[in-house]
Amino acid sequence: MALIVQKYGGTSxxxxxxxxNCARRILESQRAGNQVVAVVSAxxxxxxxxxxxxxxxxxxxxxxxxxxxxxxxxxEQTTIALTAMAINDLGGKAVSLTxxxxxxxxxxxxxxxxxVNITPKAVKxxxxxxxxxxxxxxxxxxxxxEITTLGRGGSDLTAIAMAGAxxxxxxxxxxxxxxxYTCDPRVVPTATKIPEISYDEMLEMASSGSxxxxxxxxxxxxxxxxxxEVRNSMNHNPGTIVKEENKGMESVVVxxxxxxxxxxxxxxDDVPDRPGVSxxxxxxxxxxxxxxxxxVQNVSTDGLTDISFTLSTADLPKAExxxxxxxxxxxxxxxxxTQTGVAKLSVVGIGMRSHSGVAARMFAALSEAGINIQMISxxxxxxxxxxxxxxxxKAARAVHTAFDLDDKASA
Amino acid sequence: MALIVQKYGGTSxxxxxxxxNCARRILESQRAGNQVVAVVSAxxxxxxxxxxxxxxxxxxxxxxxxxxxxxxxxxEQTTIALTAMAINDLGGKAVSLTxxxxxxxxxxxxxxxxxVNITPKAVKxxxxxxxxxxxxxxxxxxxxxEITTLGRGGSDLTAIAMAGAxxxxxxxxxxxxxxxYTCDPRVVPTATKIPEISYDEMLEMASSGSxxxxxxxxxxxxxxxxxxEVRNSMNHNPGTIVKEENKGMESVVVxxxxxxxxxxxxxxDDVPDRPGVSxxxxxxxxxxxxxxxxxVQNVSTDGLTDISFTLSTADLPKAExxxxxxxxxxxxxxxxxTQTGVAKLSVVGIGMRSHSGVAARMFAALSEAGINIQMISxxxxxxxxxxxxxxxxKAARAVHTAFDLDDKASA
Numbered sequence: 113m114a115l116i117v118q119k120y121g122g123t124s125x126x127x128x129x130x131x132x133n134c135a136r137r138i139l140e141s142q143r144a145g146n147q148v149v150a151v152v153s154a155x156x157x158x159x160x161x162x163x164x165x166x167x168x169x170x171x172x173x174x175x176x177x178x179x180x181x182x183x184x185x186x187x188e189q190t191t192i193a194l195t196a197m198a199i200n201d202l203g204g205k206a207v208s209l210t211x212x213x214x215x216x217x218x219x220x221x222x223x224x225x226x227x228v229n230i231t232p233k234a235v236k237x238x239x240x241x242x243x244x245x246x247x248x249x250x251x252x253x254x255x256x257x258e259i260t261t262l263g264r265g266g267s268d269l270t271a272i273a274m275a276g277a278x279x280x281x282x283x284x285x286x287x288x289x290x291x292x293y294t295c296d297p298r299v300v301p302t303a304t305k306i307p308e309i310s311y312d313e314m315l316e317m318a319s320s321g322s323x324x325x326x327x328x329x330x331x332x333x334x335x336x337x338x339x340x341e342v343r344n345s346m347n348h349n350p351g352t353i354v355k356e357e358n359k360g361m362e363s364v365v366v367x368x369x370x371x372x373x374x375x376x377x378x379x380x381d382d383v384p385d386r387p388g389v390s391x392x393x394x395x396x397x398x399x400x401x402x403x404x405x406x407x408v409q410n411v412s413t414d415g416l417t418d419i420s421f422t423l424s425t426a427d428l429p430k431a432e433x434x435x436x437x438x439x440x441x442x443x444x445x446x447x448x449x450t451q452t453g454v455a456k457l458s459v460v461g462i463g464m465r466s467h468s469g470v471a472a473r474m475f476a477a478l479s480e481a482g483i484n485i486q487m488i489s490x491x492x493x494x495x496x497x498x499x500x501x502x503x504x505x506k507a508a509r510a511v512h513t514a515f516d517l518d519d520k521a522s523a
Numbered sequence: 524m525a526l527i528v529q530k531y532g533g534t535s536x537x538x539x540x541x542x543x544n545c546a547r548r549i550l551e552s553q554r555a556g557n558q559v560v561a562v563v564s565a566x567x568x569x570x571x572x573x574x575x576x577x578x579x580x581x582x583x584x585x586x587x588x589x590x591x592x593x594x595x596x597x598x599e600q601t602t603i604a605l606t607a608m609a610i611n612d613l614g615g616k617a618v619s620l621t622x623x624x625x626x627x628x629x630x631x632x633x634x635x636x637x638x639v640n641i642t643p644k645a646v647k648x649x650x651x652x653x654x655x656x657x658x659x660x661x662x663x664x665x666x667x668x669e670i671t672t673l674g675r676g677g678s679d680l681t682a683i684a685m686a687g688a689x690x691x692x693x694x695x696x697x698x699x700x701x702x703x704y705t706c707d708p709r710v711v712p713t714a715t716k717i718p719e720i721s722y723d724e725m726l727e728m729a730s731s732g733s734x735x736x737x738x739x740x741x742x743x744x745x746x747x748x749x750x751x752e753v754r755n756s757m758n759h760n761p762g763t764i765v766k767e768e769n770k771g772m773e774s775v776v777v778x779x780x781x782x783x784x785x786x787x788x789x790x791x792d793d794v795p796d797r798p799g800v801s802x803x804x805x806x807x808x809x810x811x812x813x814x815x816x817x818x819v820q821n822v823s824t825d826g827l828t829d830i831s832f833t834l835s836t837a838d839l840p841k842a843e844x845x846x847x848x849x850x851x852x853x854x855x856x857x858x859x860x861t862q863t864g865v866a867k868l869s870v871v872g873i874g875m876r877s878h879s880g881v882a883a884r885m886f887a888a889l890s891e892a893g894i895n896i897q898m899i900s901x902x903x904x905x906x907x908x909x910x911x912x913x914x915x916x917k918a919a920r921a922v923h924t925a926f927d928l929d930d931k932a933s934a
Contacts, residue, residue: 169539173611175608186604189600
């Protein structure tokens, strides 16, 4: 008998019929001889509708985050009750638990709280009494008894954290794809599903545009050593197992290729090459709540240098206005240049640590395909470049082939 | 500075705009120099929609009551958050509390739990910090941390119980009428609002068809001596104060006249006048979950008697089938007769205890109006009769006038 934590997203529980399908799947897992805790999100659309209501009652200011949490937590509470009912109706035995009832303690940072502790006493007791436990994702409770929510990707986090707390044998994150692929199959038709991937690779893939999961859930899993599987709720195919790295994993040089579109490039030319310049630039950007991605600084010439970075195109206007205010402090010659229509291509793999020539092989593949590289940035297990957005699919296919990732069966 | 508990029903918070109106009203009460706890129900329609969803996911059996409570409690949780947001948006300072957070402890009887204890520590602290407290009606928590709901009229009960627990100076139940009337103004245009009424009179009015509030909330208020006011959320007119009786109240013989339509009469003729007969009849009725109202047994003749009672017309088929099964045990001659198209007319007043002739005056008024009385039943502070349903309005007006209840201004 194994102890399994499963997680189903908002689409999987989006209608009463889908809730019943989900219930069948959960019950099936229990009837195969396992103890099951199933984490669910709010029914798709429900959270957006609650946010809309909040804006309608509070047209003049952002609603207090404490109250947003009280409001949004109702979404998952609704789903756990309905799914428990569906399981009971199908002949099973289920009970629901809110985050607070399940002993999920968080800090006080409303709307993006961190889990600080889990006391899984109620969960364990209910499992031992033969129940399927339906656990509300995305929510917890402070030490003072206030309702909190965990922010984006919060239900994945609930599942992984609970799996760690009860030392589950398996944590299954159900989604609408079969797992993590070597590249987006809509872009590279020869992409294959990755059977196993390390936490670090998964993190780099996530931060490079492969949005199967939010980084924070993967980071949490890594920190507490929780192995989990990303799999499809619509079929029974094995998924991708995300786990600690092992020797065998290093034999593969590149685990996957990820792409991120809708990027913009900001360059500040001719700034003095002295301490405090970068701090001034990125301090201003950070204050405007903008996430930057690749940052590249060239070697200086005549005491002047250029600093470039990428960001989401949607954030470009905010970034421009934030930078204009600090530009005067960056010397007389400092000038701002921006470019949209940029995309990012990354190759990721822990094998890079022990294999040389990864960057060279990537650049050669792009060159052969006639694609110009705009910026380059590397980390220990990733090489990322930006290219013209119109060429990103061609670039992805070329690099995917160069690293021998194409599906052998379809080749 | 007074401490006030207010309660707003589902219609008052039925749309974002109404929530804002409600918020204005609550804020106005605070700005008049008071501390305010406001209890709200689920937005109208929300509870019905949740029940519909529950039926859809559980088509084969009634959903577990534990899960119904988890589900339905989200309705009020949504409203408290939205109303708190609206108050904040209007420049006030509000926090929301669920039943559990507010320390409302109940027994374990899901879907119709009773409040066993209130620990209003959080409520008091939040009030002392200058907040308006938005409290979820209709819900509580068991000692074991399970979510419970209080059943019909639960939000009124929450308000009255909390008012008792924090020793509020005032408890205001807002509704869509100006208060309790001497009779339904749609039936008796000369009916007037009653400024003060005793708990017992309110209870008899409620059980006689004046459905301003559920009896259990009034009973709770009586038991714990919580004085409350029923008033209109749409205007600022003073309402009806419901309170312990006092000497002055007795000077009014009849406080009000109430009517209840859609009644049916069941008579079992010629049953033996011996112990156990009534028990057999009403045992069967009770087992079928039917509420009976007036019960009348005639004096026996030749060892045989007739037993009659009234019930809601909707319950008549269920009652007939329940009775047929016991009829054989009631002797050879026992026969069942039913009649629909019956209505009940009651006069209520604690003044009856010290004034004789109330029944006689009522019967005379009906007789003068040419209305035949079918059944009579009396209690210490009520005289109730049934009449043909088509004549109920005429009967109500005649009795209302006979007890000098007509509005002097419009007379």
